[in-house]
Amino acid sequence: MTGHIALLCGIVLFSILAVLAKDLIKAAISLAVASLLLGILFFLMGAPYAGVFEISVVAGLITVLFMLTIALTKTGGDVRESKAVRIAFPVFFIAFIVIDILVMASLLPKIHVLAGGTETGTFGDVLWKQRTFDLVGQLAVILAGVFAVLALFRKRDKDE
Amino acid sequence: MSETWLIYLGFAAALLAVGLYTLLTMRNVIKLFIGFEVVSKGVSLVLLSTGFARTHILLAQSLVITFIVVEVSLVATALALIINIYRQTNSLDVRGLTKLKG
Numbered sequence: 001m002t003g004h005i006a007l008l009c010g011i012v013l014f015s016i017l018a019v020l021a022k023d024l025i026k027a028a029i030s031l032a033v034a035s036l037l038l039g040i041l042f043f044l045m046g047a048p049y050a051g052v053f054e055i056s057v058v059a060g061l062i063t064v065l066f067m068l069t070i071a072l073t074k075t076g077g078d079v080r081e082s083k084a085v086r087i088a089f090p091v092f093f094i095a096f097i098v099i100d101i102l103v104m105a106s107l108l109p110k111i112h113v114l115a116g117g118t119e120t121g122t123f124g125d126v127l128w129k130q131r132t133f134d135l136v137g138q139l140a141v142i143l144a145g146v147f148a149v150l151a152l153f154r155k156r157d158k159d160e
Numbered sequence: 161m162s163e164t165w166l167i168y169l170g171f172a173a174a175l176l177a178v179g180l181y182t183l184l185t186m187r188n189v190i191k192l193f194i195g196f197e198v199v200s201k202g203v204s205l206v207l208l209s210t211g212f213a214r215t216h217i218l219l220a221q222s223l224v225i226t227f228i229v230v231e232v233s234l235v236a237t238a239l240a241l242i243i244n245i246y247r248q249t250n251s252l253d254v255r256g257l258t259k260l261k262g
Contacts, residue, residue, distance in 0.1 A: 001164065015178050138226055
């Protein structure tokens, strides 16, 4: 459990670094490190497939996409953030956590909890047999994403 | 086991707080998207930790994988939009998008 908490602390720390870093490249790298730690945590929790997806897709592919976008918009990266943003962050963070604990303490006992119990079958059985509808949805989302990117980067006609 | 679950929920709330703060206060559109990514990490953590605590880890894993696929598709589209916005306005400042006002 100590390892889990250390990883969770690392995830929150690198997420804060990603948000507060002035340099966008450093922010993207901090986000990738947070994803990497989350992937390791997934492995430790006994979810190797989710860990592989988190590390390869989120820490890898999304970081590459961020880097590409930062490189393509290089000169526009100097947007000045208000100084108050950095000063107010600890206050907001602590207030949010305190309110969250109070609300969750009153709500959690009222929420109906799923019955615990051991799952039968393999991950493949659960993914392909129980979540078939989700997989169809995934295909639709991937296709929608591909068509959206193609539409956004299409060449302009001479008439336009 | 529920105490362990509460620890995970607490850390997920911390990630949500960081992401929401970014979405509410930052002006750079790439930073806004980094905030969205942080929020999505919190959501992944809640999904998997709930499955872990209730010994439904296989189901939680499949949901997290679905979530990651949706997230990647969204990020690819949004970053393409950001590049187009930059080409139009020559800036990444979200306040420059006043043309969207009705």
